[in-house]
Amino acid sequence: MHEPVNFPLAAVVGADALKLALCLAAVDPAIGGVLIEGPRGMAKSTLARGVAELLEAGQLVTLPLGATEERIVGTLDLDAALGEGRARFAPGLLARAHGGVLYVDEVNLLADHLVDLLLDVAASGVNHVERDGISHRHAARFVLIGTMNPEEGELRPQLLDRFGLAVSLGGTPLPAERTEIVRRRLDFDRDPETFRARWQAAQDALQARCRQARKSLEAIPLDDAALEAIAARCYAAGIDGLRGDLVWLRAARAHAAWRGAAAIAPEDIDTVQDFVLRHRHPHGPAAAPPPQSNDSAAAPQNDAGGQSGERDPGEGQWGELPAQPVAIGERRAPPRWPKKP
Template sequence: MSDMTHFPLAAVVAADDLKLALCLAAIDPAIGGVLIEGPRGMAKSTLARGLADLLDGGRFVTLPLGASEERIVGTLDLDAALGEGRAQFSPGLLARADGGVLYVDEVNLLPDHLVDLLLDAAASGVNHVERDGISHRHAARFVLIGTMNAEEGELRPQLLDRFGLNLALDAQPQPAQRAEIVRRRLAFDADPQAFLERWQGEQTELHERCQRARQSLAAIPLDDAALEQISQRCFAAAVDGLRADLVWLRAARAHAAWRGAACIEPVDIDAVAEFVLRHRRRHTPPPAAQPPQNQPESPPSHNAPSEQPQGEGQWGELPAQAQSPGPRREPPRWTKKP
């Protein structure tokens, strides 16, 4: 365990859901990381740094805005490869983050191809660098934590879906919580060592619980009964693709390990449901079925306003109806007056 030099996770006020999601991602990094949404000043980086203390080594790496692809993945020295017959690799941020936390602030402001690259490495646990036919692979097993403020720009749905878990921080904590947050922050700033000693017991307990869960994770089966429940709920939520099913099953297993259970139970499935579905659930219901065209619709009643089916056209409009021609009327014939 590291010599904690930053605010301990156990001392963070409230944010229980987020602390749980972070711990689950630490138990099983294959979940795919955590995306935290919320405005500035909500201690997102404090939570991410606190999570690093729960991992062996406590490594915490921040990806700065404006970082190039080479700085992230590392570089290969072609001259050394061609002249000496060996691949000389200069590690990047992914290599430094191996075994720890990679924190990406304002991930929605990064170019899409860099976000895609980070998510690939987080999901596979491997970084693959190739240049002019020369390649190098190294372990990059880290917990990816991204933050964003939706008011500053959205993340494309294809990238949003690839983050395992997603949560939003409450921008308006209750007055008592606000006051306690300020008290603890002032106490930490005034005497960090004394503050860490005050919370050492709770932080150690949290660290040991995560370690036990990581060790027992592989023994918990990804059973068919849990998968059937999850698949039915993903279908009901109308999520696209199958990533939600995979992430939900992994997160439920991590939660079972967190509880010290031997198998996945309904409580584990329920506990992580919103983490998995929040950024994948369809916000618009599928369009209503259209009536068969060969059956005329009943005219609307004149005693009540007509109701427009949800999801069809603009509010207040009626769908166009085919009009059948009526009997042809002959023009009047005028006779000459005698």
Template sequence: MSALLHFPLAAVVGADELKLALCLAAIDPAIGGVLIEGPRGMAKSTLARGVADLLDGGRFVTLPLGASEERIVGTLDLDAALGEGRAQFSPGVLAHAHGGVLYVDEVNLLADHLVDLLLDVAASGINLIERDGLSHSHPARFVLIGTMNPEEGELRPQLLDRFGLKVQLEGAPAPAERAEIVRRRLAFDANPQAFLEHWHDAQQALRQRCHDARQRLVAIALDDAALEQIAERCHAAGVDGLRADLVWLRAARAHAAWRGATNIESSDIDAVEHFALAHRRRHCAQQPSAQAQSEQAPSQPPRQAGTSNGEGQWGELPAQSIAMGERRQLTGWPKKP
């Protein structure tokens, strides 16, 4: 039986930002994977499948819908342990994904504890199973790619933060781009082998570039100058915790390797900022205090009773003077500090 042929990443039309984020995760899986947010029909799964071809002998594993924890982490045969004195391990999804890509479609619909488990293993590269005093561990290093449609629910912020990079797909492609997407898809479906041969050189160049970047990565220092820039910008963005700093620094190093450079430069830091902060930046800026607002607001003439000044302040009453001795009789009057 022939292997299933995947649409090559080099042939994908547009989606340059997402392709870059996926390549960076393939260069350094320690970044922590990529979360792709967008509506249906945006080729998220096609792009994710294309990443496996960029890895050295990598495979593409999809998390089955409704998979249990045992199906994901694997199982230990306790009867074999009692009878033979050894733990017999049956591998799960994480073992099969080792060295490749683990794809989780609609990750926001997965149970929180399973998402937490996946992110733990993706970060550590080790899967540890413990059952009734027995334990087994095995390497599980893979590129984690999750997708979600925000219309079907959100991820909790604690889980969202643990994805290394996030890319948000927005807007429909232009008519000419839509036509080219359909044209290439039809060509692939009609003759996959001929389509792959046509795109072989471009795909091979992309694969080689990622391979060379992985080889170059270890020689690029996570230097203090880059870290200080990133720390200042994370502080200005008001992110919680320190994961953003670490992910941003790793992604900048991967981008430098992608460029063929030997050190991290400001352009690398700028290029991955939106990937690292898209799901971590505080969306609401801090509001100025009431005192500051009153000091900054221009003086306005007092309103007349019964007018709303277009603000919808319905049923407004005229201000009344209150004698100092009467304040105690008013319910809810603020106490003196």
């Protein structure tokens, strides 16, 4: 039985901000996962499968909505522990996802304690199972990708904050982009192998770029200048806690590695700003807008098709992120009490 052919990530039209955020999470899974907000039919699962191909293990594990905690974390056989003097562990979905992608569709419909558990493991890279005084630990390093449609319910702010990055898929594609999306989908459905072969060189280049970025990541310092700039912006945005600062710093370093730089630059901080702040201050003040720069170093040298100077319809620069307006919460006047008679 042949393995199903996946639609190559390099052939996905548009969604450049989301593709960049997913690639940064693949470069450094310690960022803490990516939350994708948007309606159905926006190719979210296609993108998740494409990201899995950028990782060494390459597998995609989908977490069903009805999954129990034991199915997720695994189980311990107490009878075997008593009889054999050792814990017998039956792996769960987290163990299967190690080295790949854990995809959770409609994460906002999952029980809060399960979302909390997933985010804990995604951030630490370790799954710890304990039952009646017997425990087992194993590595569980994966890229967590969660999707949600805000119209079907929201996540609590405490859980939103624990997702490293967030991207909102909104708006309607322009006619030319819609046409190219449908054309490529039809070509893929007609002959997946031929379509895949046509995009293989671009996909290989994307995999090589991600592999090189992971290799150079640890050599890029988390320097004080970048940290101070990020801390000032988090303060200006009114971000509670310090998780936003840490995620922003890690994401900026991953972006520096993605573009092949040896150090974090202001353009790296600017590029990932919206990914980090979008879900952390939905009604609060925005951080100071990033300074405009004519330096194009933040953008990769090649487009998604891997051809320098030649672009396919609908493809954009992955390193560029246009400024996003942020709604300011409505201010209400204090209530007026009735005068005493």
